[in-house]
Amino acid sequence: MxxxxxxxxxxxxxxxxxxxxxxxxxxxxxxxxxxxxxxxxxxxxxxxxxxxxxxxxxxxxxxxxxTTNLTYFFREGHHFEYLKDKITQQWLSRPNKRLRVWSAACSTGEEPYSIAMTLAHPFATNEWDLKILATDLDTNVLNTAKRGIYSDEKLSSIPSEYANKYAKRQGEHDFTLSPLIRQLVHFKQLNLLDAWPMKGPFDVIFCRNVFIYFDHETKKRIIARFRQLLADDGYLIVGHSETLMQLSDEFVFEGQTIYRPKL
Ligand SMILES: C[S@@+](CC[C@H](N)C(=O)[O-])C[C@H]1O[C@@H](n2cnc3c(N)ncnc32)[C@H](O)[C@@H]1O
Structure with missing residues (x-):
């Protein structure tokens, strides 16, 4: 070359x-x-x-x-703990029962399925309207994500309370997730550089471990667009080595690479 x-x-x-x-x-x-x-x-x-x-x-x-597609279930586990302990508690008392979460670079699906397992109880009921949008640029990883079949080695990173409830055997060496979990997640191909057809607002946007591949200007533009689609009481969650510092003054830092809109 x-x-x-x-x-x-x-x-x-x-x-x-x-x-x-x-x-x-x-x-x-x-x-x-x-x-x-x-x-x-x-x-x-x-x-x-x-x-x-x-x-x-x-x-x-x-x-x-x-594209680099490395991912695993419950990667950066503190984000799922925060979702369960803090964000879920806040949602339980709200009158509006519509919940929208976006996994904006979902790779082979482990991230949105981890979100679904975290939120299924108590939100996968008729009372709540929970949808998780999962997008990626790469069509190969999306096919794997939609198929939703993973080798048994991947099971060990799912906390046992969820694995026991939601992981179902598929053949000798693989598992899949229960229909309850799979039906919460909607996969679509989307390039973060292109126009986004979604109107929002999203309650949480996960965009983890993709900014590391972008330059300053690209990150800045995408973060400004995330703000437009994020609810005022929403959350933007980025990867452990990523930051919004010097990229946006529209967010406040909550800790552990979790951000909220500045009002
Ligand atoms: C390392 S994976 C991160 C997966 C997951 N978010 C996580 O943290 O485990 C990065 C993903 O970003 C996707 N990606 C890269 N550039 C993108 C773009 N312009 N638009 C949408 N997705 C992109 C890649 O296809 C890849 O699946």
Whole structure:
């Protein structure tokens, strides 16, 4: 992969996803795209870059190859404890029974299903109208998320109170989640850089471990748009190494990378 090839790939990734690929990631890009080149029978990155310019169906495949999708159930467990202990208590006393949660970079689904397991009791009832929107740019991970079947190794990160209630055996080495949990989550493909069709307001937005791939301007724009879709008494939750500091003065910090709109 020549410097010119890497530069072309880097620019296309940035323009279409906001993901910044610094020079130190060249090796990672090389190995992720080499697989794709082999599938296509392409022998050079220069040819692949040309294909990307003339064949628009290749762009989603290129994007899927470049995204980093690491996730697991109840990742950064303190956010789910906060949701259960603090946010849930606040909701219980409200007259309005409509609850909307958005997992804005949901990868293979572990994050929105963890939210669903946390909120199912007491909100998955006829009295409450709870919906969890789960979006991601990558169509491959969304297919896995919608399928909702996970290997048994993933079971250990689900607290046993939820695993016992909601995890159901699927074949010999896999499990799935009960219909009660799955029906709360609605998966859609969405690029955070594009227009968002949702009107909101959302009560909680989870956008964790995706800002780390974006530059300052992209983060700033997305955070301002989150504020527009977030209820005044809502919460924005980002990943443990992410911050809104110097990106927005519209939020106050609650601790543990949890933010609330400044009123
Ligand atoms: C590391 S995963 C984080 C998953 C989950 N939120 C968590 O914290 O475990 C990052 C996800 O962000 C998605 N992503 C990257 N750029 C995006 C964009 N422009 N729009 C929407 N999703 C994006 C990737 O496809 C990937 O699934």
């Amino acid at each position: 020549s410097s010119a090839d890497f530069e072309a790939i880097r620019q296309l990734a940035y323009k279409s996803t906001g993901i910044v690929l610094p020079a130190r990631k060249k090796h990672m890009v090389y190995s992720r795209l080499s697989r794709r080149l082999r599938q296509l029978g392409e022998t050079s990155f220069a040819d692949y870059v040309q294909r990307l310019q003339r064949d628009e169906t290749e762009l989603p495949v290129f994007i899927n190859a470049l």
